Amino acid sequence: MNPKKPKFITIHLLRLKLTDEPSCPFCGANEDTNIHYIFHCPHFMNVRNFPKKRFPSTTMQNQQNRIAISCLVDFISRSNRFGDPMMQN
Numbered sequence: 001m002n003p004k005k006p007k008f009i010t011i012h013l014l015r016l017k018l019t020d021e022p023s024c025p026f027c028g029a030n031e032d033t034n035i036h037y038i039f040h041c042p043h044f045m046n047v048r049n050f051p052k053k054r055f056p057s058t059t060m061q062n063q064q065n066r067i068a069i070s071c072l073v074d075f076i077s078r079s080n081r082f083g084d085p086m087m088q089n
């Protein structure tokens with residue numbers, strides 16, 4: 001990851017008035033949101049490993065929840081967007 005790019009989701013920085021630029025620093029999409037980062041940003045395409053089958057959100061069972069959360073945590077870790085949580089940087 002380019003160290004000059006912000007680690008935080010820029011739409012949140014915009015709401016906190018810490019930036020005036022909401023675009024994705026990785027791909028240039030108009031808004032860098034949670035959904036963009038997790039599901040759509042092409043920069044992180046190679047570290048996304050979500051199940052092909054979509055879980056119906058209204059009927060997810062505990063096992064499906066565990067799989068979905070595990071995939072999300074794995075993606076966040078592999079994307080290295082937020083750095084090493086054990087390092088205070």
Ligand SMILES: [Zn+2]
Nearest residue numbers: 024026027041
């Ligand atoms: Zn992007």
